[in-house]
Amino acid sequence: MPVRTVNLVAPLAHKATDMHTTDTAASARARSGAASALSHRGGGRNSANGTPPTPGIATSTTATRTTTTRATKARLLPSADPHLFQRLVQAYLECRRTKRTSASAQAFEAMAEHNLYQLFEELASDAWQPGPSVCFVITHPKPREVWAARFRDRIVHHLLYNHIAPRFHARFVADSCACIPGRGTLYAAQRLEHQVRSITRNWSQPAHYMKCDLANFFVSIDKTVLLEQLQRQVAEPWWMSLAETILMHDPRQDVEVRGSRAELALVPPHKSLFNAPADHGLPIGNLSSQFFANVLLDDLDQFIKHRLRAPHYVRYVDDFILLHQSPQWLNQARVQIEQQLASLHLQLNPRKTILQPVARGIDFVGHLLKPHHRITRRRTVRMAMARLQDMPREDLHASANSTFGLLRQATHSHQDRALLGQLMRRRGLVIAGDMTKVFQPKGNP
Numbered sequence: 001m002p003v004r005t006v007n008l009v010a011p012l013a014h015k016a017t018d019m020h021t022t023d024t025a026a027s028a029r030a031r032s033g034a035a036s037a038l039s040h041r042g043g044g045r046n047s048a049n050g051t052p053p054t055p056g057i058a059t060s061t062t063a064t065r066t067t068t069t070r071a072t073k074a075r076l077l078p079s080a081d082p083h084l085f086q087r088l089v090q091a092y093l094e095c096r097r098t099k100r101t102s103a104s105a106q107a108f109e110a111m112a113e114h115n116l117y118q119l120f121e122e123l124a125s126d127a128w129q130p131g132p133s134v135c136f137v138i139t140h141p142k143p144r145e146v147w148a149a150r151f152r153d154r155i156v157h158h159l160l161y162n163h164i165a166p167r168f169h170a171r172f173v174a175d176s177c178a179c180i181p182g183r184g185t186l187y188a189a190q191r192l193e194h195q196v197r198s199i200t201r202n203w204s205q206p207a208h209y210m211k212c213d214l215a216n217f218f219v220s221i222d223k224t225v226l227l228e229q230l231q232r233q234v235a236e237p238w239w240m241s242l243a244e245t246i247l248m249h250d251p252r253q254d255v256e257v258r259g260s261r262a263e264l265a266l267v268p269p270h271k272s273l274f275n276a277p278a279d280h281g282l283p284i285g286n287l288s289s290q291f292f293a294n295v296l297l298d299d300l301d302q303f304i305k306h307r308l309r310a311p312h313y314v315r316y317v318d319d320f321i322l323l324h325q326s327p328q329w330l331n332q333a334r335v336q337i338e339q340q341l342a343s344l345h346l347q348l349n350p351r352k353t354i355l356q357p358v359a360r361g362i363d364f365v366g367h368l369l370k371p372h373h374r375i376t377r378r379r380t381v382r383m384a385m386a387r388l389q390d391m392p393r394e395d396l397h398a399s400a401n402s403t404f405g406l407l408r409q410a411t412h413s414h415q416d417r418a419l420l421g422q423l424m425r426r427r428g429l430v431i432a433g434d435m436t437k438v439f440q441p442k443g444n445p
Helices: 013-018 025-038 084-095 103-110 112-124 151-169 185-199 223-233 237-248 261-265 287-307 327-343 378-389 393-408 414-426
Strands: 057-061 066-070 133-138 144-149 208-213 255-257 313-316 319-324 354-357 362-364 367-370 373-376
Touching: 084 112, 084 151, 103 112, 103 151, 112 151, 133 261, 144 151, 151 223, 151 237, 151 287, 185 313, 185 319, 185 362, 185 367, 208 327, 208 362, 223 237, 223 287, 237 287, 287 313, 287 319, 287 327, 319 327, 319 362, 327 354, 373 378, 378 393, 378 414, 393 414
Parallel strands: 133 255
Antiparallel strands: 057 066, 133 144, 208 319, 208 354, 313 319, 362 367, 367 373
16 A cells, blocks of 8 residues: 655745646545544644644645645545545544544544545555454353454444445334344334234233244354345445455454453354354454344345234344234244245254243343333343442442433333432432432532
């Protein structure tokens, strides 16, 4: 990759006429539009006038005159997006929103203009390739591998998602949740509650539910099947090429493993990406993986809604629930679903397939749905209380308010919030009268 150099020494007066700008109108609009968004970033200001620099622009100041020179625009591929730089800056701002305190994000932000333009040049010339990843193991709620791409690659993931996701969201069924704006765990729980009330006539009639889980979902994803689904919806050659590069990248070829061997051994071999075939498996932890998973399972959603004609159905990632008055119908539906999953090279986990009356309660996305009320899963409440009991005081205020917010998602949470309030009072915090938040006592940080 050629390194761009900028001369910061002002030219002599008789040489000023030799300077010229090489740029296109599209490039100028892209950089000027993106500069306004970057201008709000702290740091990186010119010492002369205190104004933030524009990507690709260097300003040199002397006592008598100021001269501005522009870097030469990268050669765009014919199929590249003409507004690529603007889209890239927007993706960067979204990516750093929740990662701003991380070391990689701060290192990128220290030279944001230079790094963004360098990334733009790589993308525009089709030279970008994913970099190394970090792999580590989490143990809650169960051991699993997490793969974290470097920050600049996460920006590209957001770039791709922002451009192609809306067309997929428009065709997704309303019962598909996760990695869709406005459709998180609360949406899934409320959607299921609405479906149950509908089929039982507000809990006045019996009904059954079938809860299914896909076996080793992310590790079992066949990339070739997923690539065909993307190609049916993404017609632009440059964007399709970028999607294929991200999808087919094998993070195992360049990875930094963090953690002890004992932690890695906690992950079952069949759930480890290290043991998956080269053309199978998506790394858990990337935005692109979550989005690609939804694209793959859209075929399953469409099959259940339009071929099986199941009106009462909710899916959150690889967990889904069907409701029906007849348990025999649900069993027949399971056989057809298994056949459809075979075409996607996926299969159900037989040990996690449940068929029961809805009156017994449905455990889904951290909520327990019972007749006329929905509460937070007991295990979730116990683990939250135990964590807050031993948490350092400096982290307690924010975590307690977060837990209150989680409990308030349930329709019947007064008892759980009362227990949490008692715990926080013992730890010296002030509780709101409606038990919805906590405050720091006066005089204490």
